[in-house]
Amino acid sequence: MSIASSAARSSELRDVHETDRLGAYVNVMWDRRSYVSFVALQEIRRRQVNNVLGNLWHLLNPALTIGVYFLIFGLLIKTTRGVDNFLGFLTIGLFVYQFTQRSTITASKAVVSNRGLLQAIQFPRAILPVSSTVTELLAALPSFGVMILVVLSTGQGVSIRWLLFPLVIALQFVFNLGVGLFVARLTTHVRDTSQILPFVFRLLLYGSGVIFNVDSYAEGDATLEWLFRLNPMYCLLTLARWTILGGDLDIIVLFSAAIWAVAAFLFGFWWFRRAESSYGQQ
Amino acid sequence: MVSSDLSVEVRDLAVTYKVYEEASLDLSQLARRGFRSRRTVTVDALQGVSFDVHVGEAVGIVGSNGSGKSTLLRTIAGLQKRQSGTVLVRGSAHLLGVNAALQKSLSGYRNVTLGGLAMGMSRAEIDAAMPGIEEFSGLREAMGRPMNTYSSGMRARLAFSIATLQVPDILLIDEALAVGDKSFRKRSLARINEIREQANAVLMVTHNLKEIRETCSRTIWLDEGRIQADGPVDEVLDLYEQRDD
Numbered sequence: 001m002s003i004a005s006s007a008a009r010s011s012e013l014r015d016v017h018e019t020d021r022l023g024a025y026v027n028v029m030w031d032r033r034s035y036v037s038f039v040a041l042q043e044i045r046r047r048q049v050n051n052v053l054g055n056l057w058h059l060l061n062p063a064l065t066i067g068v069y070f071l072i073f074g075l076l077i078k079t080t081r082g083v084d085n086f087l088g089f090l091t092i093g094l095f096v097y098q099f100t101q102r103s104t105i106t107a108s109k110a111v112v113s114n115r116g117l118l119q120a121i122q123f124p125r126a127i128l129p130v131s132s133t134v135t136e137l138l139a140a141l142p143s144f145g146v147m148i149l150v151v152l153s154t155g156q157g158v159s160i161r162w163l164l165f166p167l168v169i170a171l172q173f174v175f176n177l178g179v180g181l182f183v184a185r186l187t188t189h190v191r192d193t194s195q196i197l198p199f200v201f202r203l204l205l206y207g208s209g210v211i212f213n214v215d216s217y218a219e220g221d222a223t224l225e226w227l228f229r230l231n232p233m234y235c236l237l238t239l240a241r242w243t244i245l246g247g248d249l250d251i252i253v254l255f256s257a258a259i260w261a262v263a264a265f266l267f268g269f270w271w272f273r274r275a276e277s278s279y280g281q282q
Numbered sequence: 283m284v285s286s287d288l289s290v291e292v293r294d295l296a297v298t299y300k301v302y303e304e305a306s307l308d309l310s311q312l313a314r315r316g317f318r319s320r321r322t323v324t325v326d327a328l329q330g331v332s333f334d335v336h337v338g339e340a341v342g343i344v345g346s347n348g349s350g351k352s353t354l355l356r357t358i359a360g361l362q363k364r365q366s367g368t369v370l371v372r373g374s375a376h377l378l379g380v381n382a383a384l385q386k387s388l389s390g391y392r393n394v395t396l397g398g399l400a401m402g403m404s405r406a407e408i409d410a411a412m413p414g415i416e417e418f419s420g421l422r423e424a425m426g427r428p429m430n431t432y433s434s435g436m437r438a439r440l441a442f443s444i445a446t447l448q449v450p451d452i453l454l455i456d457e458a459l460a461v462g463d464k465s466f467r468k469r470s471l472a473r474i475n476e477i478r479e480q481a482n483a484v485l486m487v488t489h490n491l492k493e494i495r496e497t498c499s500r501t502i503w504l505d506e507g508r509i510q511a512d513g514p515v516d517e518v519l520d521l522y523e524q525r526d527d
Contacts, residue, residue: 013288014370016369017369019360028402035396038395042392116385122377123400
């Protein structure tokens, strides 16, 4: 059932384990792309189906989230130092961070929650974490819409640079895909992964400058500056903020984010595929 | 080389399971044991299995529990990794089992669509097959309900319908006929015969010897992962039935 309808009907005998080869594997994955889009749309619809306000929650949830964080960190604790447009800063940071956070946590369950399908049908297993990451991309889109509205409400002018924002999200998507493939397999070995991930992300929340500006802490401290530059989450946040809010951009941050994204994707895909035939079994 | 009428070619196939106790592993166990030295138990599921299946053949596979019958079918379907040896097939090989419990929170319709898409069918093909499935599975209005409201019989009927959405070149059947009520069994037998006529080859695992006598032209007897006998149905089944005497 591998190469599906296209090549399968050829009269040649073929090795049933041919997806051991990378080329054949990627071909079949491309062949199953409609599975990915179906699962993603399905899941988005399912999430809000039991709520009274239904789809409105796709917008309400990010709006309320930003309200809570702004109340605590903008008005009560005032972590606003070194930031001109704190509401804009916070909104972009939070939603970009949440995209990676949710994407990773969903991907960690992608393989373990699909045992039935894995046992019944042969298909490239990487489709499962890819589907979950695409799902989270779709789920993040309304929050990026809310983000634009909030930024506009702060008096920030529209800029041609905003067109670069989707490119940053595309880069982040590639990064998320790599991390997703990695945690999807990790969870099959160590079920505790899903317990640990929230703490990893709590650390990243404070260590990447999501809700306060870490640049002012790192100023003058070369080691700390480099630690932030090596933190992919910090780099993605900084890039996203630059496209919307402007200011100076440290070019190293751009390189770091790009290298992280490509490296995470390549490593994640390679490592996930190494255990291809063990998914779904006892 | 007269291989043009070969449908399946299995050579020196060996499959071993490494039992890691992985599923139940938690961090404390992992730490205690050290991250490198995982204790593994190796189980030889299949050893030195070789046989050919020609176009038009229906092969019944018998053997006691744990003899490697299901592993053999899973390996031919590409679901199970092999240790050594080769498995060549002509066209698509598709395993029809009873365990195709897909997503229990989704409706019958959604499950059919999911299963079809994962198999590589297009939305149009699946939509076209839907009325036939409603009819065949006898689920009708239940198709719109989530699968966790189904009885085990209904679930099995749906799984069977999903698995037979497409006519594969090689049909692998693992005890799938034992599901559902009498009338569904009759319908599924008819469906399998229909697929058999279109498929190039059929391999089936069952404990029901009568079924093998009725549908197969050849029988393979597996014992502890090795082929014990391979030949005409009556010959092999006679041997098999005398095994304990």
